[in-house]
Amino acid sequence: MSPSAPTPPVTTTPAPQALTHYENFPVASLLCPPHLRPAITAIYHFARTADDLADEGEVDVRTRLADLQAYRADLLASTCGQTDSGRWTNVFAPLQHIVQTHQLPVQLLTDLLDAFEQDVRYTHEQRRYTDEPELLDYCRRSANPIGRLLLHLYGVTDPLSQQQSDQICSALQLINFWQDVSVDAQRGRWYITQAALVRFGLTEADFSPASQNPNAARLIADNVRSARALMLQGAALPMKVPGRAGWELRLVVQGGLRILGKIEALGCVTWQKRPKLGIWDVPVLLWRAVWMR
Numbered sequence: 001m002s003p004s005a006p007t008p009p010v011t012t013t014p015a016p017q018a019l020t021h022y023e024n025f026p027v028a029s030l031l032c033p034p035h036l037r038p039a040i041t042a043i044y045h046f047a048r049t050a051d052d053l054a055d056e057g058e059v060d061v062r063t064r065l066a067d068l069q070a071y072r073a074d075l076l077a078s079t080c081g082q083t084d085s086g087r088w089t090n091v092f093a094p095l096q097h098i099v100q101t102h103q104l105p106v107q108l109l110t111d112l113l114d115a116f117e118q119d120v121r122y123t124h125e126q127r128r129y130t131d132e133p134e135l136l137d138y139c140r141r142s143a144n145p146i147g148r149l150l151l152h153l154y155g156v157t158d159p160l161s162q163q164q165s166d167q168i169c170s171a172l173q174l175i176n177f178w179q180d181v182s183v184d185a186q187r188g189r190w191y192i193t194q195a196a197l198v199r200f201g202l203t204e205a206d207f208s209p210a211s212q213n214p215n216a217a218r219l220i221a222d223n224v225r226s227a228r229a230l231m232l233q234g235a236a237l238p239m240k241v242p243g244r245a246g247w248e249l250r251l252v253v254q255g256g257l258r259i260l261g262k263i264e265a266l267g268c269v270t271w272q273k274r275p276k277l278g279i280w281d282v283p284v285l286l287w288r289a290v291w292m293r
Contacts, residue, residue, distance in 0.1 A: 033244050036153050039102060042094040043149055046075075047112055049091050054116040061124040065117060072113050079106050102153055108145035115142035123188050131195040132226075136170060143173035154245050161241075167234030168253060174227040175256045178220055178263060181207060181270040192219065207271040220268035228260050238292060250289035258285060 032040060053067045074084035078092040079099050099106065115138060121127070129135045147165035151157065177184070177191040184191065185207060196219055197203065206213040231253060238249035255277060262275035 032248055036245070038094065039098045039153050040150065042091075042098045043104075043146070046091055046095050046109065047146065049088060050113055050116050054120050061120060064120045068113060068117050068120070072110065075106070075109055075113070079109075104149060104152055108149050111141040111145045119189070126188065126190075128190055129193045131193050135174075135191060135193055139170040139173040140166070143169040150245075151241075154241055156241055161237055164234035164237035167230050168237060168249075168256075171227050171231035171234065172252070172256050174223065174230065175259050178223045178227065178270060179259055179275060181220070182209065182272060182274055185271065192223075196223070209272055211271065216271065217268040220263065220270055224260050224263050224268060228257065231256055231260075235292070247289065250292050251285055253292070254285045254288045257288075 050068065050071055053071060054064055059067075070085065071088065074088055074092055075095075077084040078096040084092055098104065099109075118138060118141075122129075129138070144166045147169040148162055151161060151165050181192070190204065192204075192207070200215045200219040200222075202213065202215055202219060205211070206216045235253050238246045238253060240246070241249050258277060258281055259275060262277075263270055266273055266275055
């Protein structure tokens with residue numbers, strides 16, 4: 001559900017074990033307001049641990065879903081001031097404090113868990129997304145809550161800003177999908193919709209590593225254009241977020257757009273090769289962030 005690769009991200013600060021996974025975009029970076037770093041780290045630790053329960057290790061689907069249900073129960077217990085199981089104390093002790101201190105909406109955290117559980121079920125059942133609205137509904141729960149939680153921390157709560165945050169976060173999730181076609185296919189995950197396959201006259205076999213079908217590249221290119229358009233709809237938000245946080249968000253937007261450019265530079269054949277950000281992309285991201293208007 002979240003990007004993963006061995007390449008280092010844009011500059012980040014040292015973080016707990018759950019933060020050692022690669023991310024395309026900065027998490028609790030040096031640009032983040034220092035007083036908010038513990039809150040952002042706690043939120044990320046919560047999401048990363050849930051993602052590990054859904055993804056990591058050789059565990060059967062029943063165990064994954066049972067663990068996610070137990071994780072949800074501990075979330076609800078801890079945020080209601082009740083005693084949790086103690087199984088994930090390193091997650092819920094700091095998160096409980098952050099939720100209470102910043103009055104974070106718990107529904108956004110449970111939305112994330114809904115998405116993780118859906119991912120487990122869809123992968124196990126080899127269920128496919130029918131069309132773009134169904135896929136965007138998944139993004140609404142898998143990605144958008146993070147943006148809204150961060151906006152809440154920054155004190156930006158107007159409806160337009162929340163809409164723009166949703167556009168950025170959904171775009172980032174979609175970018176992750178089109179970047180990771182080769183990786184997801186190996187893990188039994190599939191985010192290319194059935195409607196898109198029909199529209200371009202393709203089957204899933206056309207995205208096997210040896211495929212050279214030009215229509216497959218056209219489908220990815222079409223998805224790249226849609227993701228870029230969605231990102232640009234929300235791209236005015238960073239200029240409204242004050243201080244360091246606004247600069248952080250500029251880099252998030254530019255990181256997503258940079259990945260889209262790399263997908264296009266590969267000819268959109270991401271079922272064969274996964275593009276990624278590297279250290280040499282940092283100056284480009286910084287330059288483009290400075291000139292955002």
